[in-house]
Amino acid sequence: MNKNQQRITKEEADKLMAIPGNVRGAVILANLEYAFQRGGEKIVEEIKERLKELTYPFDIEEIKPMEKYPEALSVLIILLIKEIFNLTKEEIFEMGGASIKLSPFIKILTKYFVSIKKCFEQAPKYWEKYFDFGKIEPAEYNEKEGYAILRVIDYKFHPLICIYHRGYFAQIAKIATGKKMIKSREIKCIHRGDPYHEYSISWK
Amino acid sequence: MTNNNLDKIKKELQKTKEDLNDIASYLDDFLTFLPIAVCDISPAGIIIHINKSFEDVSGFGALEIVGEYLTDIFLEKSKINKILNLTRKKEIVKNQEFTLITKDKKGIIVNAFFSARKDKEGNLTGYFLGMIDISSLKEFQYEMETKVEERTKELEKSGKALMNMLEDVEEARGKAEEEKNKTIAVINSLADGLLVFDRENKLLLINPQAENFFNIKTKEIIGNSILELTKFPNLRTLINLLGVEIKGIFRKELTIRENLSIEVSAVPIVIEGEKLGTSVILHEITREKMVERIKTEFVSLAAHQLRTPLSAIKWTLKMLLDGDLGEITEEQRGFLDKTYQSNERMIGLINDLLNITRIEEGRYLYKPTLADFENIVYFVINSYQEEIARKKIVLDFQKPKTRLPRISIDIEKMRLAVQNLLDNAVRYTPPRGRITILLEIVKFHDRNEREIAFSIRDTGVGIPQDQQPRVFTKFFRGANVMRMETEGTGLGLFIAKNIIEAHGGKIWFESEEGKGTTFYFNLPIREEFTEFLKEF
Numbered sequence: 203m204n205k206n207q208q209r210i211t212k213e214e215a216d217k218l219m220a221i222p223g224n225v226r227g228a229v230i231l232a233n234l235e236y237a238f239q240r241g242g243e244k245i246v247e248e249i250k251e252r253l254k255e256l257t258y259p260f261d262i263e264e265i266k267p268m269e270k271y272p273e274a275l276s277v278l279i280i281l282l283i284k285e286i287f288n289l290t291k292e293e294i295f296e297m298g299g300a301s302i303k304l305s306p307f308i309k310i311l312t313k314y315f316v317s318i319k320k321c322f323e324q325a326p327k328y329w330e331k332y333f334d335f336g337k338i339e340p341a342e343y344n345e346k347e348g349y350a351i352l353r354v355i356d357y358k359f360h361p362l363i364c365i366y367h368r369g370y371f372a373q374i375a376k377i378a379t380g381k382k383m384i385k386s387r388e389i390k391c392i393h394r395g396d397p398y399h400e401y402s403i404s405w406k
Numbered sequence: 407m408t409n410n411n412l413d414k415i416k417k418e419l420q421k422t423k424e425d426l427n428d429i430a431s432y433l434d435d436f437l438t439f440l441p442i443a444v445c446d447i448s449p450a451g452i453i454i455h456i457n458k459s460f461e462d463v464s465g466f467g468a469l470e471i472v473g474e475y476l477t478d479i480f481l482e483k484s485k486i487n488k489i490l491n492l493t494r495k496k497e498i499v500k501n502q503e504f505t506l507i508t509k510d511k512k513g514i515i516v517n518a519f520f521s522a523r524k525d526k527e528g529n530l531t532g533y534f535l536g537m538i539d540i541s542s543l544k545e546f547q548y549e550m551e552t553k554v555e556e557r558t559k560e561l562e563k564s565g566k567a568l569m570n571m572l573e574d575v576e577e578a579r580g581k582a583e584e585e586k587n588k589t590i591a592v593i594n595s596l597a598d599g600l601l602v603f604d605r606e607n608k609l610l611l612i613n614p615q616a617e618n619f620f621n622i623k624t625k626e627i628i629g630n631s632i633l634e635l636t637k638f639p640n641l642r643t644l645i646n647l648l649g650v651e652i653k654g655i656f657r658k659e660l661t662i663r664e665n666l667s668i669e670v671s672a673v674p675i676v677i678e679g680e681k682l683g684t685s686v687i688l689h690e691i692t693r694e695k696m697v698e699r700i701k702t703e704f705v706s707l708a709a710h711q712l713r714t715p716l717s718a719i720k721w722t723l724k725m726l727l728d729g730d731l732g733e734i735t736e737e738q739r740g741f742l743d744k745t746y747q748s749n750e751r752m753i754g755l756i757n758d759l760l761n762i763t764r765i766e767e768g769r770y771l772y773k774p775t776l777a778d779f780e781n782i783v784y785f786v787i788n789s790y791q792e793e794i795a796r797k798k799i800v801l802d803f804q805k806p807k808t809r810l811p812r813i814s815i816d817i818e819k820m821r822l823a824v825q826n827l828l829d830n831a832v833r834y835t836p837p838r839g840r841i842t843i844l845l846e847i848v849k850f851h852d853r854n855e856r857e858i859a860f861s862i863r864d865t866g867v868g869i870p871q872d873q874q875p876r877v878f879t880k881f882f883r884g885a886n887v888m889r890m891e892t893e894g895t896g897l898g899l900f901i902a903k904n905i906i907e908a909h910g911g912k913i914w915f916e917s918e919e920g921k922g923t924t925f926y927f928n929l930p931i932r933e934e935f936t937e938f939l940k941e942f
Contacts, residue, residue, distance in 0.1 A: 316449055
């Protein structure tokens with residue numbers, strides 16, 4: 203690990219783990235698969251070790267895709283992956299896209315990829331399938347101009363997750379549109395004082 | 407809703423989650439095991455899921471390839487889009503061959519199957535793509551095609567070589583045909599007649615001259631075996647001469663009809679030691695025969711005309727020598743005696759000439775009777791005792807202890823034959839030389855026949871090697887004896903040979919110049935007189 207790199211402290215972990223809300227195991231598994239593919243088994247072991255250090259030991263091999271687990275745990279694992287690999291913002295963006303690529307539930311989600319419009323419309327349902335808190339709201343869709351605006355409401359864990367979500371939405375847009383030029387920007391952020399997160403996804 | 411019902415629902419939900427987890431696990435295991443590379447494609451043509459086999463075949467991990475365009479991993483990009491559109495319409499498209507570009511930029515030939523995925527409303531939700539790596543198969547196919555191509559080229563080359571060979575063969579055949587035509591032209595224009603038989607003694611060829619000799623057409627007899635040829639009367643005399651086995655003969659005379667005589671020679675055609683057939687050469691000798699006949703008639707006439715006065719001279723001289731015409735002086739006797747001897751030699755010559763003409767005219771009639779051959783030999787020896795004694799020649803006559811069987815012979819002619827042989831021996835053996843006459847019976851077990859074998863060996867001058875082939879021809883006299891002895895007509899051996907052969911015997915000799923000569927002849931022991939006569 204880079205000496206200059208900041209390690210997640212016990213206090214940060216405690217603060218994070220105190221935030222309520224659950225997510226399906228499939229999301230956590232996708233992120234762990236990302237770590238595994240980048241660094242192999244030893245990285246997974248390192249994550250387990252760090253969770254133990256932070257006093258949140260977790261038998262991650264036992265995570266089931268359909269089971270619900272704390273979103274805080276999922277975020278903590280993302281932060282640990284970032285910490286271990288010393289990921290840049292671009293790499294966190296990429297990890298967000300990779301969670302789509304590696305999600306075991308992508309198989310059942312493909313029906314939403316009929317078109318970007320359908321993805322946009324079905325986003326709330328999709329959120330509900332994965333999260334038991336917060337919501338996602340389609341704000342604007344402009345097929346002609348090639349963009350859509352989504353809002354993520356009541357979701358506040360860590361600013362890095364905003365980048366992760368940008369990558370996530372960008373990947374979905376790419377799959378749904380088949381376009382090569384995809385832009386995913388966060389135009390409003392709850393961490394910056396906005397009432398919600400707002401993402402603009404454009405394609406051409 | 408009661409708490410009880412809520413608990414029930416929670417339990418059911420938990421069971422369902424567990425089932426779903428199990429299904430997810432099963433599906434994951436199944437996809438991992440599935441040996442066919444499978445990927446899920448979004449309606450926009452983006453890869454959204456791959457299985458383990460896909461990773462193995464392409465070399466790409468899910469992280470690298472999911473989210474990428476399907477067209478990016480195939481060489482035939484426009485064809486991929488066309489097939490996806492086709493799949494959208496037909497739902498399933500099978501057996502499409504594509505080149506998958508692997509992570510390490512290799513091209514793998516795959517057999518691809520496409521299936522469209524649709525939701526309840528019939529909207530396209532994506533595609534399944536299944537792929538089987540057939541690169542090994544294609545490689546094998548390519549190798550096979552290459553081999554077939556190479557083989558085809560080889561065959562083409564062989565074909566060309568064959569064509570060249572055929573052209574060469576055709577050219578050679580043309581030349582051979584030309585040569586054959588030339589040969590046929592030569593054969594057809596030969597003054598001699600020619601018949602060619604194959605190894606089965608079937609007639610292969612007869613030239614126009616031979617057709618004329620026998621007054622027969624090629625088409626009537628060609629291909630017939632020699633046995634079948636006996637059916638043609640014109641050919642019968644020839645076939646009788648040749649025999650069914652076509653024995654080798656040399657210059658045998660044959661009179662086909664009046665004023666047409668030929669000499670027949672049958673020569674085996676042998677190539678590299680293998681007999682391929684026999685050629686029969688017919689040389690016309692009608693003119694030679696006529697000339698010879700005229701000559702013989704002249705000699706006969708002249709000899710007859712000479713013999714009468716010579717006989718008159720003989721008896722006159724005899725009377726003078728015997729004193730019937732008065733006393734003569736010793737000097738006169740000497741002259742008369744020499745004249746008498748000269749006259750005797752002249753009579754001998756005339757007799758030989760007459761014998762020759764008779765032999766040649768076929769008038770040398772034999773009068774066979776059963777006779778003791780030993781007596782004939784004794785008779786001849788006795789007539790030469792005086793001369794043998796004069797030259798102090800040692801004559802050794804060896805004969806079997808038991809008496810020889812009597813055989814059918816013409817006594818007079820046989821005496822003449824033996825006399826001619828003994829005369830030569832005495833004449834050309836120097837004084838104090840040796841003459842050995844051997845008489846015995848030889849048995850031929852293979853033929854179950856017996857023959858009387860006669861031989862006369864001298865220690866005379868011998869016959870020069872280069873002249874030996876002409877020993878039995880008319881008027882032959884060895885160059886060495888011509889130098890030392892003026893007497894002799896050169897007809898004795900010719901006559902002897904004719905006599906022995908006319909008796910069914912065989913005569914031959916061995917000689918070394920300066921050492922001596924041995925003449926042999928065998929005579930068959932035949933007691934059946936009528937059978938014997940048929941031989942003549």
